Amino acid sequence: MHPFEYLPARNLTEAISALARHGDRARAFAGGTDLLVQLRGGRYELDAIVDLKRIPEVMELRLDGDGLHIGAALPCYRLYEDDSIAKVYPGIIDGAAVIGGTQIQSRASLGGNLCNATPSADGIGPLIVHSASAVITGTEGTYSVPVAGFCTGPGTHVLRQGEVLMAIDVPTPAPHFGAAYQRFIPRNEMDIAVVGVASSLVLNATGDRIESAMLALAAVGPTPIVAAAAAESLVGKAPTEESFREAGELAADASSPIEDMRGTIEQRRELTRVLTRRTLAQAAERAARNR
Amino acid sequence: MTQSEAPQPDAMKQVPRVHVQCTLNGQATEFLVAPYQSLLETLRDVVGITGTKEGCNDGNCGACTVSLDGRIVDSCLVLGAEADDRTIDTIEGLAPPGGLHVLQQAFLEEAALQCGICTPGLLVAAKGLLDQEPHPDEQMIRQWLAGNLCRCTGYDKVVRAVQKAAEMQAR
Numbered sequence: 001m002h003p004f005e006y007l008p009a010r011n012l013t014e015a016i017s018a019l020a021r022h023g024d025r026a027r028a029f030a031g032g033t034d035l036l037v038q039l040r041g042g043r044y045e046l047d048a049i050v051d052l053k054r055i056p057e058v059m060e061l062r063l064d065g066d067g068l069h070i071g072a073a074l075p076c077y078r079l080y081e082d083d084s085i086a087k088v089y090p091g092i093i094d095g096a097a098v099i100g101g102t103q104i105q106s107r108a109s110l111g112g113n114l115c116n117a118t119p120s121a122d123g124i125g126p127l128i129v130h131s132a133s134a135v136i137t138g139t140e141g142t143y144s145v146p147v148a149g150f151c152t153g154p155g156t157h158v159l160r161q162g163e164v165l166m167a168i169d170v171p172t173p174a175p176h177f178g179a180a181y182q183r184f185i186p187r188n189e190m191d192i193a194v195v196g197v198a199s200s201l202v203l204n205a206t207g208d209r210i211e212s213a214m215l216a217l218a219a220v221g222p223t224p225i226v227a228a229a230a231a232e233s234l235v236g237k238a239p240t241e242e243s244f245r246e247a248g249e250l251a252a253d254a255s256s257p258i259e260d261m262r263g264t265i266e267q268r269r270e271l272t273r274v275l276t277r278r279t280l281a282q283a284a285e286r287a288a289r290n291r
Numbered sequence: 292m293t294q295s296e297a298p299q300p301d302a303m304k305q306v307p308r309v310h311v312q313c314t315l316n317g318q319a320t321e322f323l324v325a326p327y328q329s330l331l332e333t334l335r336d337v338v339g340i341t342g343t344k345e346g347c348n349d350g351n352c353g354a355c356t357v358s359l360d361g362r363i364v365d366s367c368l369v370l371g372a373e374a375d376d377r378t379i380d381t382i383e384g385l386a387p388p389g390g391l392h393v394l395q396q397a398f399l400e401e402a403a404l405q406c407g408i409c410t411p412g413l414l415v416a417a418k419g420l421l422d423q424e425p426h427p428d429e430q431m432i433r434q435w436l437a438g439n440l441c442r443c444t445g446y447d448k449v450v451r452a453v454q455k456a457a458e459m460q461a462r
Contacts, residue, residue, distance in 0.1 A: 003306040006372040007324035036329070036368050037349045051373065077362070102312065102355055102439020106362035107369070189437040190351075 002045040008054050012166065014140045018050045018140055020162035026053050028164050030073035031107035033100060034116040036124050043131075058166060066168040072111025072135075076123075079110075090286050091179025091198055094125035098183065111165050113286065117151040117223070124151065124224045125198030126181040126215035132170040138163030148216070151223040175215045176203040176211075178287030180279040194263040197251070197275035202238060203287045210284075211236045215247070215276060220255035220268050223263070227254040230276065239284040241277070248276035256269060309372040316384030324371035330364075331355045334373030334381060341412050346440070353439035356412035357381045363419040365438070382411035385418060393459040394418055394452070403442030403452035413439045417453045426457055453462035 007026075009015035026046040029035055039046060052058045052073045061078055068089055070079070076096040079085055086093045092110075099108050099122050113123035116122050124147065128195060133144040139162045147168065151157050159165060160208040173179075196218030202211040213234040215227040230250035237243040240283035257268035292320070308323040315338065324333050330346075334357070335341050343346065346354030348367045355366040358380040384393045394414050402408045413436065420427055420435045427435070433446065434451050 001327060003325065004327050005306055006309060006370055008372075008375075031368075032370070033350055033368050034371070039327075040349065053373075100350070101353065102419070102435050103356055103363050103438045104350060104368075106359070150438045189434065247394045258326075 001040055001042075001052065001178040002037070002047075004046045005048040007048050008051040011055055012057060012137055012164070014162055015050050015052055015055060016162055018048065019059050019164065020139055022046075022048045022086035025163055026050055028115070030058075030109045030115075031104075033104050033108045034112060035176065040110055050208040052164065052210055056134050058164075060167070061085075065172070066169075067172045068092075070110055070168040070170065072114075072165045072167055073109045074105055074111070075181060076108050076110065077105045088173060089179070090129060091130055091181050091283070092123075092127040092132075092170065094179075094181035095122045095124075095196075095198065098189070098255055110168055112145065114150055114168070115157060115159065117155050117157045117225070119222055120193045120196065121155055121224065122181065122183060122193060122196055122200065122218065124178065125149040125196055125218045126270065127168060127216040128216035129179050129181075129198045129200035130170050130173070130226060131214070132168050134165055135167040137166045142166070143171065148224075148226050153222050170257045173200075174202045174211075175203070176205065176207065176287050176290050178203070178285065178290060180282035180286065182275050182279050182282070184275065186254055189222060192262065193267050195219050195257075195271035195275060197279045198274065199279035201234065201239070201283050201287055207288050208238055210237050210239055210243070213247070213280070215249060215251055215280075217272055217276075217278075220257040220260075220272055225254055226255070227251040229274075230254060234280070239280075239287075241281070242279045245273075245285075248273040248282060251276040257287065303344060305377050309375075311372060311375045313374040314377065314378045316380055317391075322371075325438060326370065326372050328371045329367050330357065330359075330371050330374060331366040331370040332380070333374070334366065337371065340381060340383050344408050344411055346412075347410060351440070352409070352412075353416060353436075353440075354412040356415045356439065358415060361414050361419075380415070382415055383413060384407070388409075392418070394409075394421070396455040397456035398449075399453040401452035401455060403444060403448040405435050409439060409441040413441070415448060417456070418451075419461060420453070421457060425460060427453070429454070 029049040062069040179200035181198040183193035185191035201213040213231040216226040343356040346352035
């Protein structure tokens with residue numbers, strides 16, 4: 001492995017200047033569960049890695065009137081071990097809880113999942129259907145972009161040199177909101193999604209009509225796919241198996257899977273149909289409980 | 292070959308080593324480590340305690356599991372340099388002086404090991420579970436230990452051993 005320096009940043013200014021100084025020869029280091037594997041596997045070489053885990057803002061977890069604020073390097077277990085978060089943000093918990101095994105959960109972060117930007121990421125779709133934003137800071141200042149627009153291709157994203165993902169902000173859901181994430185893997189845990197689907201919807205006060213919906217698909221395209229037409233088809237309809245089935249068809253139309261060792265194109269389309277239906281049903285159940 | 296034509300010195304020498312102070316198995320410990328060395332390499336090759344095993348070296352098998360500030364991690368996916376100011380607990384710190392931890396006792400009684408490479412990782416991981424949940428059911432045990440692979444015994448004996456240790460601990 002090419003030798004690199006370890007730079008533990010004490011604050012964001014230090015992190016940004018270290019990253020700017022080394023340009024594309026440095027990367028931010030959160031949990032390292034992808035970064036260290038990729039470095040050791042020789043996927044790329046770096047001269048320095050900038051550890052963000054000693055920066056308080058980047059490790060923060062805050063639930064308040066504005067919503068949920070997730071520091072970019074906060075390990076996944078912190079999310080699902082907090083019952084107050086699981087209750088309001090169920091889709092995010094579904095995703096965060098299945099990234100790797102217990103050891104990985106102690107280190108892996110949703111911010112890292114987002115920056116690693118694999119098409120099969122379990123953490124990204126749930127953030128999209130919870131309308132989350134990525135908070136980016138750098139030499140030019142701090143700004144937010146929707147998580148839905150963060151990834152630009154397999155392993156690539158909107159961050160520019162000298163910028164870091166600092167946090168993920170998730171708004172407080174509307175009343176009668178529900179969300180869910182499910183993936184298909186050929187075993188029970190510790191695997192990469194063949195397909196993953198995240199769904200959310202908002203029901204009306206009486207629970208018999210869908211006011212709005214969002215769908216995000218994983219591992220069926222170069223980036224997480226927002227299945228807008230499928231989600232739109234649900235608006236005004238009753239939350240029934242039939243509505244969900246139709247949305248599943250449209251979601252499969254929106255997918256553009258490839259064939260690889262994990263699955264064929266046809267299998268991935270079929271899984272998109274099935275998981276869309278199932279996650280919508282689960283999201284509706286959760287929304288009904290929020291009435 | 293003259294001195295100046297000699298091959299470049301080992302790349303490992305080009306990046307200065309990092310001074311680390313941590314609490315390792317309850318003892319204040321300090322060492323110098325190359326910034327790119329994993330905690331696993333640090334424990335085995337720098338500190339010289341070899342109970343923690345290398346399996347896959349990429350975060351899949353859990354053989355190198357240690358506890359970092361009370362949470363189990365794959366030490367191959369942690370840098371030694373990150374240990375500064377942190378608390379590390381390894382298999383060497385599990386047993387009380389002159390005895391065995393209940394998990395070690397239960398693994399022996401249930402024959403939950405064969406070649407033994409995965410065993411230190413399984414024991415440290417299982418301790419992490421019992422610390423958090425003293426009465427785990429079978430499903431919880433299997434879920435918690437999903438990141439620890441064993442290629443000899445299968446997992447039934449391991450799960451039974453953890454259940455037995457939980458009972459022994461409750462007594």
